[in-house]
Amino acid sequence: MRKLVYYIAATLDGFIAGPDGADPTGxxxxxxxxxxxxxxxAANYPETLPFMAREALGVTAEGSSFDTVLEGRKSYExxxxxxxxxxxxxxxxxVFSTTLGESPAEAVEVVAGDPVARVAELKxxxxxxxxxxxxxxxxGALYGEIDRLIVKLAPLTTGAGIPLFGREAAFDPRVWKLTGxxxxxxxxxxxTYDR
Incomplete structure (x- = not known):
């Protein structure tokens, strides 16, 4: 069965973006x-580079980890x-959104329904x-469905921002096994941590 992998960059203090949610790499x-x-x-996860970076870096590798990407509306916007x-x-x-409506791109599927149910289908x-x-x-909404965490931990602190699992995540302690x-x-x- 396919795994849901939260492959994300985080600061040492656990944030994925600044308080405004803007692209921290833009x-x-x-x-x-x-x-x-x-x-x-580029060498290990080439498929996770956006097409503009792939073109700029001359990356043509398909990648061996992922063939599907999921994101929320705010990230997509x-x-x-x-x-x-x-x-x-x-x-x-x-893209998961109850407010986006039609997809701005033909190949992007907008999912207005339950993300947990849709991920179960994808798996x-x-x-x-x-x-x-x-x-x-x-x-945060998919917290219970995540099978693997790959955290790109930056040597950076911000003091505040968007936490790894959002601001509304429920308190639900889990222990993960370091596998890489x-x-x-x-x-x-x-x-890399596995559930």
């Missing part, structure tokens, strides 16, 4: 993107505001694992 963003970090992503209705045309792309399908890109609210870890020289850690 213009004016605060997230460091050193060359060795980007090279690690960051790309829309930048004029990018589908940053991942090389993946099956689902039963054949294919590679399912990448949960965020945001925090969707990750790598570091790049610039200080980022890539930590």
């Amino acid at each position: 213009p004016g963003g605060f997230w460091p993107l050193p060359a060795d970090y980007v090279q690690y992503l 960051i790309g829309l505001a930048a004029g990018v209705p589908d940053a991942y045309p090389h993946l099956r792309h689902l 039963k399908e054949d294919g590679k694992d399912i990448w949960l890109i965020g945001g925090g609210a969707l990750a 870890h790598e570091a790049v020289e610039s200080g980022a850690l890539f930590l």
